Amino acid sequence: MSVLRLAVPTPLRRLFDYLPPAELSEQELAGLKPGIRVRVPFGRRELIAILVDVAEQSTVPTEQLKAALEILDSEALLPQSLQTLCHWSSDYYQHPIGEVFSAALPKRLRKGLPVQEQGEAAWQLSDRGKGLPEGALPRSPKQAAALALLQQQTQVSTATMKAQGISTAVLRSLREKSLIEACTMPIAPQAGISREGLPLNDDQRQAVEGIAATLGEFQCHLLEGVTGSGKTEVYLQLISHCLAQGLQALVLVPEIGLSPQTLDRFRERFDAHIVVLHSGLAEGQRYRAWEAARSGAAHIVIGTRSAVFTPLAKPGLIVVDEEHDSSYKQQDGFRYSARDLSIKRGQLHNCPVVLGSATPALESLHNAQQGRYWHFQLPQRAGGATLPQIQCLDIRREPLQAGFSATLLARIAEVLQQGDQVLLFLNRRGYAPSLQCHDCGWVAECQSCDARLTLHLRQRQLRCHHCAAYRALPNRCPDCHSSQLLTTGVGTEQAERLLQQHFTQWPTYRVDSDSMRGRYAMEELAAQVNLGEPCLLLGTQMLTKGHHFPKVSLVAVMDADALLFSADFRGEERMAQLLTQVAGRAGRAGRPGQVILQTHHPDHPAVQAMLHQSYAEQAERLLAQRKANGLPPAGQLIMLRSDCVDAATGEEFLLQLRRQFEAEPISGCQLIGPLPSPMPRRQGRHRSQLMLSATGRPAALRAAPRLVALAEALPKARGLNWTIDVDPSELS
DNA sequence: AGCACGCCGACT
DNA sequence: GTCGGCGTGCTC
Ligand SMILES: [Zn+2]
Ligand SMILES: [Zn+2]
Numbered sequence: 001m002s003v004l005r006l007a008v009p010t011p012l013r014r015l016f017d018y019l020p021p022a023e024l025s026e027q028e029l030a031g032l033k034p035g036i037r038v039r040v041p042f043g044r045r046e047l048i049a050i051l052v053d054v055a056e057q058s059t060v061p062t063e064q065l066k067a068a069l070e071i072l073d074s075e076a077l078l079p080q081s082l083q084t085l086c087h088w089s090s091d092y093y094q095h096p097i098g099e100v101f102s103a104a105l106p107k108r109l110r111k112g113l114p115v116q117e118q119g120e121a122a123w124q125l126s127d128r129g130k131g132l133p134e135g136a137l138p139r140s141p142k143q144a145a146a147l148a149l150l151q152q153q154t155q156v157s158t159a160t161m162k163a164q165g166i167s168t169a170v171l172r173s174l175r176e177k178s179l180i181e182a183c184t185m186p187i188a189p190q191a192g193i194s195r196e197g198l199p200l201n202d203d204q205r206q207a208v209e210g211i212a213a214t215l216g217e218f219q220c221h222l223l224e225g226v227t228g229s230g231k232t233e234v235y236l237q238l239i240s241h242c243l244a245q246g247l248q249a250l251v252l253v254p255e256i257g258l259s260p261q262t263l264d265r266f267r268e269r270f271d272a273h274i275v276v277l278h279s280g281l282a283e284g285q286r287y288r289a290w291e292a293a294r295s296g297a298a299h300i301v302i303g304t305r306s307a308v309f310t311p312l313a314k315p316g317l318i319v320v321d322e323e324h325d326s327s328y329k330q331q332d333g334f335r336y337s338a339r340d341l342s343i344k345r346g347q348l349h350n351c352p353v354v355l356g357s358a359t360p361a362l363e364s365l366h367n368a369q370q371g372r373y374w375h376f377q378l379p380q381r382a383g384g385a386t387l388p389q390i391q392c393l394d395i396r397r398e399p400l401q402a403g404f405s406a407t408l409l410a411r412i413a414e415v416l417q418q419g420d421q422v423l424l425f426l427n428r429r430g431y432a433p434s435l436q437c438h439d440c441g442w443v444a445e446c447q448s449c450d451a452r453l454t455l456h457l458r459q460r461q462l463r464c465h466h467c468a469a470y471r472a473l474p475n476r477c478p479d480c481h482s483s484q485l486l487t488t489g490v491g492t493e494q495a496e497r498l499l500q501q502h503f504t505q506w507p508t509y510r511v512d513s514d515s516m517r518g519r520y521a522m523e524e525l526a527a528q529v530n531l532g533e534p535c536l537l538l539g540t541q542m543l544t545k546g547h548h549f550p551k552v553s554l555v556a557v558m559d560a561d562a563l564l565f566s567a568d569f570r571g572e573e574r575m576a577q578l579l580t581q582v583a584g585r586a587g588r589a590g591r592p593g594q595v596i597l598q599t600h601h602p603d604h605p606a607v608q609a610m611l612h613q614s615y616a617e618q619a620e621r622l623l624a625q626r627k628a629n630g631l632p633p634a635g636q637l638i639m640l641r642s643d644c645v646d647a648a649t650g651e652e653f654l655l656q657l658r659r660q661f662e663a664e665p666i667s668g669c670q671l672i673g674p675l676p677s678p679m680p681r682r683q684g685r686h687r688s689q690l691m692l693s694a695t696g697r698p699a700a701l702r703a704a705p706r707l708v709a710l711a712e713a714l715p716k717a718r719g720l721n722w723t724i725d726v727d728p729s730e731l732s
Numbered sequence: 733a734g735c736a737c738g739c740c741g742a743c744t
Numbered sequence: 745g746t747c748g749g750c751g752t753g754c755t756c
Contacts, residue, residue: 005756006756008755009733010734010755011733012733012755014756015756016755016756017756018756019756041755042734042755042756043734043735043736043754043755044736044754044755045735045755060756061756065756066756099733718752733755734755735754736752736754736755737751737752738750738751738752739751740748740749741747741748741749742748742749743745743746743747744745744746744747
């Protein structure tokens with residue numbers, strides 16, 4: 001007996017066995033390959049599953065097995081290496097295998113639509129057209145020319161037609177006469193061609209040569225280079241080595257990291273097929289890009305997190321740009337890290353992986369120090385621009401206007417008068433993060449979350465930044481009816497108003513998710529700013545990624561204190577990364593930049609470190625702290641979270657889990673909690689967490705499946721949800 | 733996660 | 745009498 005073992009798209013963490021479709025012959029059965037799609041009845045619905053294995057028998061009694069309905073493919077959708085990556089991810093992150101495969105496939109294929117023959121839109125003669133003699137249609141020369149071409153070459157692409165001066169209108173009228181028909185023409189695989197690169201400095205050359213020497217084998221490389229040190233040029237030259245060997249390159253970029261500027265650089269350098277995969281793509285576009293990567297037609301694949309699962313016909317190189325960026329870690333559902341998976345992928349493909357960053361994650365630095373990664377440093381700023389000077393501005397007892405000290409406003413004015421641009425970083429959108437009654441102390445809070453409502457003045461709304469809740473801004477206190485409602489704290493909207501009033505001759509551009517709504521908003525703004533006129537750029541984290549603003553010579557962090565007191569053990573690492581990245585935005589092309597941190601805590605060790613130490617030095621100190629505390633990368637964490645409408649149930653569930661785990665402990669594992677999450681109630685649900693701290697990877701690898709098995713076996717109270725997060729990046 | 737079944741309140 | 749509320753249980 002043959003049994004199909006299938007990964008079914010469901011949150012259940014197991015495979016499902018089916019009998020082969022009734023009409024399938026022995027021979028067809030023998031030809032089934034893992035990785036093909038199979039349509040199956042599942043419960044009372046039909047789903048598209050992925051064949052994992054054809055087994056001799058099942059542990060499920062035969063009479064309970066259903067027959068699959070249809071085999072959808074003859075060839076695997078994903079190459080073997082990528083199927084292996086899916087299984088590995090499913091095990092490592094303890095996420096249901098069916099959902100992992102779903103993450104690796106474009107929607108089109110998940111829905112069961114057939115694999116589309118890739119090709120260029122083209123035309124061929126219809127049966128009727130084939131009957132025409134040479135030199136037909138003499139009265140319409142354009143149509144005759146089109147026919148002549150098709151008589152010579154059977155299939156001619158629309159592009160070629162256009163090049164021959166034959167418009168689509170001509171072709172359409174030929175089709176209306178049923179003389180020609182549309183078809184797709186297979187594209188002959190073409191070599192990607194690289195144009196000459198920029199001259200390299202010694203450090204860049206060493207990196208390119210060192211990394212290129214590992215093409216064809218697995219090796220992970222950490223490329224550490226400050227902003228402007230020419231990391232991108234190193235990537236480009238490595239990619240050209242890769243293309244020269246007839247191999248494809250996969251480039252991962254942060255969520256909003258792919259600026260048109262960077263993309264243009266790729267397009268200018270390579271006469272090659274480049275595809276881009278990001279979340280904004282329409283279904284069809286995404287599928288075509290995916291298929292081009294899979295078929296090998298695309299030479300370079302650039303994409304965000306989910307692109308780590310893009311199949312490649314001839315993988316040669318994987319680049320993870322800004323590898324420290326938190327957007328590589330998925331924050332819900334299948335909580336994978338695209339950076340970590342790209343390294344696994346490199347192993348499976350035997351190809352090098354390059355992790356690039358000005359501010360590498362401590363994990364990556366640790367791996368480099370351990371000798372697991374090769375470490376390349378690009379200390380110089382290309383073009384000789386000097387690194388910005390960071391100064392701290394003590395604002396204790398300073399009067400502040402919308403968060404600005406008089407000193408800062410004066411510095412801004414000077415810079416604008418010199419004709420330069422100013423970048424102001426304030427990581428808080430809205431007008432003010434809190435609204436209070438001056439008479440009775442009432443505070444505007446969210447009904448569903450343990451959080452204050454943010455005032456959005458233009459919309460006259462109070463909004464929760466943790467759920468969808470919003471309400472109209474009250475004129476009076478709902479408790480005591482006083483009209484003395486005061487805001488505390490400053491958000492970008494408020495800072496923007498002050499800048500507009502204070503600097504009337506210069507435009508202020510606000511960059512946050514409220515002001516940059518449209519798809520092209522950010523692009524248009526960047527183009528406007530990069531015309532070079534003096535202006536003020538004010539924004540949240542959005543401003544610190546992707547676009548470069550070469551005319552900025554002053555960067556100010558308005559509220560450095562907000563970064564200082566974080567509950568998360570990664571807080572200080574994040575702060576150092578963020579501030580270093582922000583600082584890197586100041587001064588380019590030979591002009592020194594200036595960075596100002598406004599703080600009430602000028603003596604705080606983290607502030608002092610920012611002033612006097614390089615990122616590498618700070619990282620070294622933080623790494624030592626982590627090692628002393630057994631925290632990643634010295635140890636490994638697994639987070640279990642529960643959420644439930646009532647507070648006690650979730651915590652009780654995790655407590656049971658802990659008891660059961662500890663009844664038969666795993667050495668090297670320690671459980672902490674359950675504890676309420678840093679924000680205990682969110683969207684009306686009470687959240688708790690249980691953290692497992694493992695001394696190393698082997699212990700964690702044993703603990704994760706055990707925790708899941710125990711959690712699945714525990715009686716699940718109604719309305720309770722639990723999730724597992726291996727290598728959590730956020731301890732909330 | 734879906735999608736059913738099932739068993740109690742207010743509608744024709 | 746039945747339409748539908750969502751609690752509970754299952755998916756090879
Ligand atoms: Zn009041
Ligand atoms: Zn809320």
